[in-house]
Amino acid sequence: MPPAAAPARHPEQLAVEVVALPGEGPEDVLVEDDGSVLTGLLDGRILRISPDRRTITTIADTGGRPLGLERLPNGKLLVCDARRGLLTVDADGNVETMLGEIDGRPMKFCNNADVMPDGTIYFTDSSTRFGFEEWKADLLEHSSTGSVYRRTPDGEVTVLASGRPFPNGVALSADRNSLFFAETASYGLFRLDLTKPDAEPEQVALIPGLPDNIARGSDGLIWVAVGSPRNMMLDFLLPKPPVLRKLVWALPDAVQPKAADVIEIQAYDDEGNLVHDLRGKHPHFRMPTGVRERAGKVWLSSIGTTHLAVFEKPA
16 A cells, blocks of 8 residues: 655745756766766766856766766765666776676666765665666556665675665765665655664655655755655555556556656655755756755756756755
């Protein structure tokens, strides 16, 4: 059955500025120390936007589909590439594969990551059945084949949670004793206790839509990109037989469920308390899939646009 309805909301009005990009589908966004912004496009390029937003340069091309972006302690860029797995990019733009398969199985949907100071990486592989281009099929089928993993600096990979319905964004707690992750198909924000080897994920918040990437901001909050409000068709199909859900996936795209034409962003503290609930519209931006707060500015990315968006964090 679909999750219970989210609590009543009173979202604050959100107004954004946008930055046009020379390409489609910026999925995640990473803010650098100097104020520049990185994002990865549908065609495999990773772009850097200068702090004044006037200059956009290509710093690398993964040859795949870059999603989540993080910095490693050694200064290299970590890329979750949906088609190629965990990649690294050095200062010269050289791309190397860190982890392409798990237990002999190539990753189909390496999605998002967070990194410890010692280089330990926590990341998601959202589906073993469908790749990035068929993300909607996974939501409709609801086969729950996604997992959350840990990779230590010596290369050891451990599964922390498996059989999950489209695990997506991840973010470490402030004390790094817990890992938060969003589950797109269950509308949930979950916390996993990293101090207990056999801990089970605990849901700490019910998101009023489809959560995508999440990231801890410089303000200590966990910011959540809500790709779209809850969809009535998805809720209707969830308890139905798999064969019916597969039939819906086979229908023309025009009649399949679609993301709403809105911008929704939320921020939570480590106890799961909602701190910011924001909603807005812009003609050139919708369906936020990535979010980063840094020094009072919040940057957004979206696979459904050719723009990034930015706004000042509410007081």
